[in-house]
Amino acid sequence: MAHAEGQQHPIRVYLIIWAWLFVLSTFSYLVDYFHLQGYLRWSLILLFMTMKAGLIVAVFMHMMWERLALMYAILLPPVLVLVFVGIMVFESDYTFLTRDIFFRVGS
Amino acid sequence: MAESAQAMAATSTRPEGLQGIAADWSSDQRAFKNVPWGKAMMWIFLLSDTFIFSCFLLSYMTVRSSTTVPWPPVSEIFALTIGGESIPLILIAIMTFILISSSGTMAMAVNFGYRRDRVKSAVLMLATAAFGAMFVGMQAFEWTKLIVEEGVRPWGNPFGAAQFGSSFFMITGFHGFHVSVGVIFLIIVARKVWRGDFDRNVRGFFTSRKGNYEVVEIMGLYWHFVDLVWVFIFAVFYLW
Numbered sequence: 001m002a003h004a005e006g007q008q009h010p011i012r013v014y015l016i017i018w019a020w021l022f023v024l025s026t027f028s029y030l031v032d033y034f035h036l037q038g039y040l041r042w043s044l045i046l047l048f049m050t051m052k053a054g055l056i057v058a059v060f061m062h063m064m065w066e067r068l069a070l071m072y073a074i075l076l077p078p079v080l081v082l083v084f085v086g087i088m089v090f091e092s093d094y095t096f097l098t099r100d101i102f103f104r105v106g107s
Numbered sequence: 108m109a110e111s112a113q114a115m116a117a118t119s120t121r122p123e124g125l126q127g128i129a130a131d132w133s134s135d136q137r138a139f140k141n142v143p144w145g146k147a148m149m150w151i152f153l154l155s156d157t158f159i160f161s162c163f164l165l166s167y168m169t170v171r172s173s174t175t176v177p178w179p180p181v182s183e184i185f186a187l188t189i190g191g192e193s194i195p196l197i198l199i200a201i202m203t204f205i206l207i208s209s210s211g212t213m214a215m216a217v218n219f220g221y222r223r224d225r226v227k228s229a230v231l232m233l234a235t236a237a238f239g240a241m242f243v244g245m246q247a248f249e250w251t252k253l254i255v256e257e258g259v260r261p262w263g264n265p266f267g268a269a270q271f272g273s274s275f276f277m278i279t280g281f282h283g284f285h286v287s288v289g290v291i292f293l294i295i296v297a298r299k300v301w302r303g304d305f306d307r308n309v310r311g312f313f314t315s316r317k318g319n320y321e322v323v324e325i326m327g328l329y330w331h332f333v334d335l336v337w338v339f340i341f342a343v344f345y346l347w
Contacts, residue, residue, distance in 0.1 A: 014214040028346060061327075061331045067131065067140055068124060069132060073150075
């Protein structure tokens with residue numbers, strides 16, 4: 001059964017990823033610490049978030065060494081959540097608009 | 108066992124890329140070739156859990172962007188006074204580093220497990236559990252501070268939009284629950300590895316099945332997922 005056990009990688013790989021996760025977390029904390037605002041803040045937050053998530057899934061969870069069939073089966077469905085995000089952005093914009101029109105008058 | 112060995116041997120001759128996907132999924136066969144069933148099932152559970160957390164974060168996004176009341180200043184609420192100076196969001200930053208460290212020790216525990224280094228694997232898993240317990244402890248401290256000192260409730264708070272409380276308790280509470288369950292599972296698996304259950308083919312107390320070192324990797328998948336969810340919570344709830 002010795003051959004049947006996959007996912008043997010040098011410890012060094014994990015240590016490097018670990019260090020990167022520390023660096024990226026520090027960066028995303030510094031975004032808040034230096035009070036960056038607006039699109040710069042949001043794009044940096046999302047960038048560091050995506051990079052960290054990618055490193056964890058790809059290396060720590062060994063996804064990059066799996067077959068494509070598993071990768072697509074697991075990683076594609078969450079991407080479709082973005083459609084849901086889009087729907088809810090429209091919905092909340094509409095709710096905000098109606099609240100602004102009907103509840104703010106006179107206050 | 109023979110079946111999985113056969114599946115392993117079959118993968119070396121299977122096509123790669125998109126053709127590989129078509130070949131793996133077509134006709135009556137196991138879709139996930141060189142993955143033990145336990146690992147495939149853990150992945151599918153994590154996928155469903157992803158949708159649960161997505162729904163939480165989505166509803167948080169919806170209530171936050173649809174309220175006309177200003178959102179509370181998150182980075183000031185989670186500030187800590189260290190040495191007479193108020194540092195914004197420092198508690199959450201420390202919690203983030205603790206969880207990342209626990210992911211690192213877990214990844215190495217999986218590695219040493221496959222190398223049959225029982226002691227190192229078990230010790231690293233216990234270290235992971237300790238980090239996890241530390242995280243939950245800090246979360247309990249954070250909740251206590253918010254509820255008792257700041258007066259944050261699911262239906263309102265003194266800082267601004269009432270939806271802050273309900274989103275916060277729901278999202279971090281559910282995540283904290285995941286961490287707590289993970290700590291318990293880590294201790295159980297670490298004990299099995301320590302005793303050498305997987306080398307002696309001891310049957311599990313719950314499923315009565317023989318385990319092997321894949322259990323450590325499956326445990327690792329769950330733990331990394333908990334860390335993964337925190338990455339998203341940290342970004343969209345605390346930093347946004």
